[in-house]
Amino acid sequence: MEFPAELKYTKNDEWISPDGTVGITDYAQDQLSDLVFVEIVVSEGDEVSQGDIIASVESVKSAADVYAPVSGKVVAVNDALADDPETINRDPYGDGWMVKLEIADPSELDSLMDAEQYKAYCEEREE
Amino acid sequence: MKVREPLISELSSPGRRGVRFPEPDVPTTPLPKGLARADLPLPEVSEVDVVRHYTRLSHFNHAVDINFYPLGSCTMKYNPKINEALARLPGFTEIHPFQPPETVQGALRLMYELQEALKKITGFAACSLQPAAGAHGELTGVHMIWAYHHDRGDTARTKILVPDSAHGTNPASSAMSGFKVVEIPSDDRGNIDLEALKAECDETVAGLMLTNPNTLGLFEEHLLEVVELVHSVGGLVYGDGANLNALLGIARPGDLGFDVMHLNLHKTFSTPHGGGGPGSGPVVCAPHMADYLPGPIVVETEPATDEMPPMYGFEFPKKSIGRVKSFYGHFGVMVKAFAYIAMLGEYGLRQVAEDAVLNANYLRVRLQDAYRIPYNRICKHEFVAEGRWKDAPGVRALDIAKRIMDFGFHPPTNYFPLIVHEALMIEPTETESKETLDAFADAMLQIAEEAHTNPEILRTAPHNTPFGRVDEVKAAKELILKWQDAQS
Numbered sequence: 001m002e003f004p005a006e007l008k009y010t011k012n013d014e015w016i017s018p019d020g021t022v023g024i025t026d027y028a029q030d031q032l033s034d035l036v037f038v039e040i041v042v043s044e045g046d047e048v049s050q051g052d053i054i055a056s057v058e059s060v061k062s063a064a065d066v067y068a069p070v071s072g073k074v075v076a077v078n079d080a081l082a083d084d085p086e087t088i089n090r091d092p093y094g095d096g097w098m099v100k101l102e103i104a105d106p107s108e109l110d111s112l113m114d115a116e117q118y119k120a121y122c123e124e125r126e127e
Numbered sequence: 128m129k130v131r132e133p134l135i136s137e138l139s140s141p142g143r144r145g146v147r148f149p150e151p152d153v154p155t156t157p158l159p160k161g162l163a164r165a166d167l168p169l170p171e172v173s174e175v176d177v178v179r180h181y182t183r184l185s186h187f188n189h190a191v192d193i194n195f196y197p198l199g200s201c202t203m204k205y206n207p208k209i210n211e212a213l214a215r216l217p218g219f220t221e222i223h224p225f226q227p228p229e230t231v232q233g234a235l236r237l238m239y240e241l242q243e244a245l246k247k248i249t250g251f252a253a254c255s256l257q258p259a260a261g262a263h264g265e266l267t268g269v270h271m272i273w274a275y276h277h278d279r280g281d282t283a284r285t286k287i288l289v290p291d292s293a294h295g296t297n298p299a300s301s302a303m304s305g306f307k308v309v310e311i312p313s314d315d316r317g318n319i320d321l322e323a324l325k326a327e328c329d330e331t332v333a334g335l336m337l338t339n340p341n342t343l344g345l346f347e348e349h350l351l352e353v354v355e356l357v358h359s360v361g362g363l364v365y366g367d368g369a370n371l372n373a374l375l376g377i378a379r380p381g382d383l384g385f386d387v388m389h390l391n392l393h394k395t396f397s398t399p400h401g402g403g404g405p406g407s408g409p410v411v412c413a414p415h416m417a418d419y420l421p422g423p424i425v426v427e428t429e430p431a432t433d434e435m436p437p438m439y440g441f442e443f444p445k446k447s448i449g450r451v452k453s454f455y456g457h458f459g460v461m462v463k464a465f466a467y468i469a470m471l472g473e474y475g476l477r478q479v480a481e482d483a484v485l486n487a488n489y490l491r492v493r494l495q496d497a498y499r500i501p502y503n504r505i506c507k508h509e510f511v512a513e514g515r516w517k518d519a520p521g522v523r524a525l526d527i528a529k530r531i532m533d534f535g536f537h538p539p540t541n542y543f544p545l546i547v548h549e550a551l552m553i554e555p556t557e558t559e560s561k562e563t564l565d566a567f568a569d570a571m572l573q574i575a576e577e578a579h580t581n582p583e584i585l586r587t588a589p590h591n592t593p594f595g596r597v598d599e600v601k602a603a604k605e606l607i608l609k610w611q612d613a614q615s
Contacts, residue, residue, distance in 0.1 A: 031548075033523075036603035060599040061525070061542035086600075126548070 001122070002026045004093055008069065008109050009118035015093065016069040016112070020101040024057065024066055027122045029092045032059040035085035040098055046074045048101070050108055055098050057088070070108040072101035130593045132187070135180055136610045139170040145177060168611075187593045189537045195563050197490075199509045199540035199552025200294065200342055201401065202372050202394035209470070210397065210463035219462055224454040228440045234458065235439035239425040241465045245390060245411055248468075248476065249368070250381025253417035253444075255424050256409045256456045261369055263451065264389025264408030265300035265336070270448045271387055271412065271419040272334045272363050273304055278419075278446060281361065284333035288357070290319050291546050292341035294367050306333055313546055317345040317502035319353055332362035339380070340370045342544040342552065343502050344487060344509035354384035363387065363416075371395045372556070373484055373507035376477025387412040396464035407460040418446040423455065482557035483508040486564060490555055493568040497575035501547055509554035511547045519578040522585055524549035527574055529596055530588035534570040 003026070007015040013028035029035070037058035042048055048068040055066040077099050081087055088096035103109070113121060172180075189196065196203035213219075222231050242254040258264040269287065276284050287301035290311045298308045309327050314320045319337075335357045339347045347353060354364050366380045366388030372395045374380070380388050392407040393400035400406050410420060422443035429438035441455075471479065484507050491510040495503060498512040514524025528538035528551070540552040555564060577584050589595065 034600040036600055058603075060603055062545060085604075 001030065001119075002093065003115040003119045003122075005115045007093070007115065008112035009115070009121075010067070010069045010112055011121070012067050014066060014069045016101070016109070018109075020070075020072060020075070020103045021097050022054070022066075022069060022099050022101060023092055023097045024088060025118070026092045028064075029089050029096070031062075032057065032064065033061055033089075035059050035088050038081040038085040038088065038098075040077050040079075040081070042074045042077070042099060044074055044077055047104075048072060048074060050111075057085070066098060068101065069112060070101065071104040073104070074099050075102050076100035130187075132180070132183055134610050135172065135177070136168075136170045138172050138176050138180060141171055143171045143173050143176075145172065145174040189532075191558075194535045194537070195555070195559060195567055196537040197539050197553045197555050197567065198401075198537055199344075199511070199543075199554040200369060201540065202369075202391070202508070202554060202556055203401065203537070204372075204394075204397055204556040205558040206397055206399045206463075207467065207470070210466045213466045214459045214462040219459070229438070232436075232439060235425050235441075236436075237465055238455070238458075238461060239427065239439050241461050241468070242409075242425060244465070244468050245409055248375065248379070249371075249388060249390065249411050250379030250383075251385075251388065251411035252381070252414040253420055253424075254409055254411045255420040255422065255444075256407070256461055257421040257424075257450065257452045258389065258408040258410055259452050259457055260393070260406030261367075261389060261391045261408045262296040262300060264391075264410050265296055265365070265367065266303060267408075267410050267421055267448070267451050268365050268387045268389055268412075269300050269304040269306070269334070269336075270451075271410070271416055272365065273306075274419045274446065274448050275363065275416060276333055283331060284362070285331050286327075287333055288324065288327055288335040288362075290335075290337065290341065292317065292319075292343055292345075292544055293336055293338045294342060294369055295543060297336040297338065297367060301336065311335075313341075313343075316348065316504070317341065317343045318348050321349055321352065321356075324353060324356055328356050328360045328362070330360055332357065332360050334363040334365050334386075336365045336367060337385075338367040338370060340373050340507035340509075342370075343511050343547070344370075344373075344506040344552075344554070345502060345504070346373075346507055350383060358384070369394060370508060373480055375480040376473060377480050381411070381413060385413070387416050392460050392464040397467040398460045398463040405457045405460060407457045407464065409456075418444050419448055420444045421449060421451040422447045423450075479557045480508075483555070486555040486557060486559055487553070489561075490553060490564055490568055493564075494553075494571055497572050498551070508556070509552060511544065512551045512553065513547060513549050514541065514551045515549040516575075516578060519582060522578045522582050524551050526582075526585035526588065527551060527571075527578070530574050530577070530585045531567075531570060532589040533591040534566075535591075536567055536570065 007017055009015050013025045015025050016022050040055045042054045049071045052068045053065045054068050057064050078097050191203050218233055245254050258267045285307050286309050287306040288309050288311050289297045292313050301308045311323050312320045357364050363386040366385040368388050368390040389408045389410050392398050423441035425439055426442045427437045428440040431437040487506050487508050487510055500512050514527045524541045528541045531538050542550055
């Protein structure tokens with residue numbers, strides 16, 4: 001299980017990079033198992049607030065909403081995921097990215113977990 | 128795949144027919160122009176082709192008439208055959224919903240008495256038999272909550288609270304009714320987290336949807352406090368009755384402070400479901416909600432006299448949310464449920480709950496050393512185990528579910544509720560004997576052993592079924608819904 005050190009993490013298992021790229025974590029994709037459907041519900045130019053739904057994902061065993069880790073403007077959407085949702089299973093922190101945000105208030109990042117904290121949070125839930 | 132059963136369309140042979148009608152002995156009239164179609168690609172097969180095809184397909188199915196069916200939260204109890212016999216009585220089958228009520232008094236009396244029985248069983252003041260199934264009953268109940276608040280001019284209530292141990296349809300019913308859904312987490316005993324609930328309780332709460340016992344099979348230990356909290360801010364409490372089997376004759380949701388609730392006749396009251404027949408989701412409610420029930424409901428229009436039984440008719444509650452189903456709901460299902468209730472009586476229904484709870488606890492204790500049960504305390508009608516082991520990586524709940532089919536059992540519900548990792552949700556129901564429960568427990572213990580010694584046999588299961596493991600990912604991603612498309 002990977003927890004890249006340069007990312008910030010949410011309790012709902014999203015990650016965000018310092019430049020505003022957002023996706024779901026390795027732990028999330030592992031828990032969901034094989035993804036069969038990804039729908040990104042925001043478009044380029046949309047303003048989102050921290051906690052807004054930005055996408056829905058579905059696997060053979062479950063469905064989940066994906067929330068904006070911080071507020072900001074959507075500057076890019078990974079359209080390729082619609083045709084190949086399993087990209088997220090293969091590469092959650094790379095090609096499996098979902099949206100890019102122009103972060104409105106960088107101080108919101110401070111409310112998120114760092115890699116160490118998130119790793120502990122995942123382990124706690126595995127108990 | 129070990130067996131290849133062709134599609135009925137593939138059995139088609141041009142000109143083959145099941146039935147040949149005699150030449151008409153009356154003058155024929157052509158269809159009006161434009162109504163006749165030139166091309167109708169239906170399969171051309173004989174009667175025996177049809178009978179054999181569908182009988183073979185039926186052999187691929189699992190059914191509660193074949194073996195144990197411990198599908199958590201679905202209450203797959205045995206469907207007594209006398210229910211079927213009674214529902215087939217000509218007095219019930221040869222009537223039409225357009226008939227004047229005076230001519231179908233027997234059917235109306237049955238509906239009336241079923242309404243009364245359900246009110247008595249649940250401790251509520253009023254009942255509508257309209258909704259067609261459980262989730263439909265939920266949607267109806269949430270519409271009633273909306274109507275209740277709006278009727279009082281209380282229009283600022285925008286959210287419905289739903290615990291994370293509720294049935295999966297609860298958030299959907301709330302969202303479809305235009306409410307914002309707020310999830311309330313569980314505490315470490317599997318109860319609603321009271322602090323989290325308090326934090327969300329304000330004057331924007333329209334209601335709380337509560338499944339009790341919840342999907343962990345646990346009775347909410349702070350139930351009265353939860354109900355009081357929601358009521359204290361003017362919200363209403365909706366009861367999801369899917370798990371009522373655990374409470375029959377023991378506790379009545381109406382007495383516990385619920386405002387409105389649906390029942391699943393096809394779970395608690397033994398009528399077939401899961402491909403076996405339509406459901407029925409009557410809604411019962413407290414006096415202050417009764418005017419909003421969907422109609423029509425059956426009422427006594429003339430009291431009984433010394434010579435005559437009472438007369439029954441249909442009536443719409445005063446501020447009814449309207450019809451939610453054509454005609455009067457699923458009448459045949461009502462006949463079966465009423466037969467079940469009448470046969471068991473008050474004490475029999477109580478024993479249903481007692482045996483269902485006893486069976487679930489028996490299995491829980493037999494499995495608890497081999498499977499981790501995260502909220503392991505005395506349960507009601509079902510419990511949830513984890514289908515994973517730290518020392519058997521690579522084995523998941525899905526593999527266990529597939530492997531149990533090799534023993535002739537239906538798998539438990541898996542991956543629900545979401546608050547348990549690799550969940551296996553097991554509900555034996557009161558139907559099963561100790562021998563059946565032991566056979567299932569033995570199989571589950573063997574599977575737990577295999578997970579550690581021979582995990583491959585799990586990962587490649589099932590082995591003894593007509594079909595091997597299907598590719599669920601491919602099935603979800605590449606849906607083929609028309610047989611013509613399957614040809615290409």
